[in-house]
Amino acid sequence: MAEREIRLWGDPVLRSTSAPVTVFDDSVAALAQDLVDTSLPDGRAAVAAPQIGVGLRAFGYDLDGRTGYLINPEIVEVGGELRDIEEGCLSVPGLFFPTPRWEFARARGVDAENNPVEIEGHEVFAQMIQHEIAHLDGQVYIQTLPGERRREAMKAIRSSSWFLAS
Numbered sequence: 001m002a003e004r005e006i007r008l009w010g011d012p013v014l015r016s017t018s019a020p021v022t023v024f025d026d027s028v029a030a031l032a033q034d035l036v037d038t039s040l041p042d043g044r045a046a047v048a049a050p051q052i053g054v055g056l057r058a059f060g061y062d063l064d065g066r067t068g069y070l071i072n073p074e075i076v077e078v079g080g081e082l083r084d085i086e087e088g089c090l091s092v093p094g095l096f097f098p099t100p101r102w103e104f105a106r107a108r109g110v111d112a113e114n115n116p117v118e119i120e121g122h123e124v125f126a127q128m129i130q131h132e133i134a135h136l137d138g139q140v141y142i143q144t145l146p147g148e149r150r151r152e153a154m155k156a157i158r159s160s161s162w163f164l165a166s
Contacts, residue, residue, distance in 0.1 A: 004038045004052035006090045013050045018057045018136040021071050029112040032069040035060025046128045048135035059132035073109035078102035099141050105129040
């Protein structure tokens with residue numbers, strides 16, 4: 001289908017809880033394909049629907065040799081240690097901060113035909129699952145950072161050329 005434009009920090013769609021997909025038609029299949037297509041360019045790992053301006057619970061990914069999407073995802077298990085992992089976001093371009101993430105994550109959802117799907121992974125793949133589902137809950141990773149780290153991130157955002165241009 002198409003690579004879509006990424007919404008940047010400050011766009012209200014990024015701070016809104018996404019609605020579940022309830023009708024499974026051609027538009028949902030097209031959204032899923034757009035999410036995958038938008039996650040494919042080099043330097044990307046995944047994209048949540050709010051990042052392309054769509055307030056529905058879905059994300060696409062292309063990471064660690066695995067490409068796909070998940071609709072109406074929910075995290076059903078996390079494990080290992082909660083560790084600070086260097087993290088960035090397409091909606092906060094060029095900025096990376098250590099972010100607390102579980103080493104393992106499993107999520108369940110459905111495909112574009114409402115069939116059950118489960119994905120799981122360790123390390124970076126687990127980080128991606130947690131990051132994208134947070135987007136669907138209206139949360140950008142900057143909001144999860146502890147105290148001083150969050151203040152540093154907000155200062156960096158306010159001085160970024162992409163933020164000043166908006």
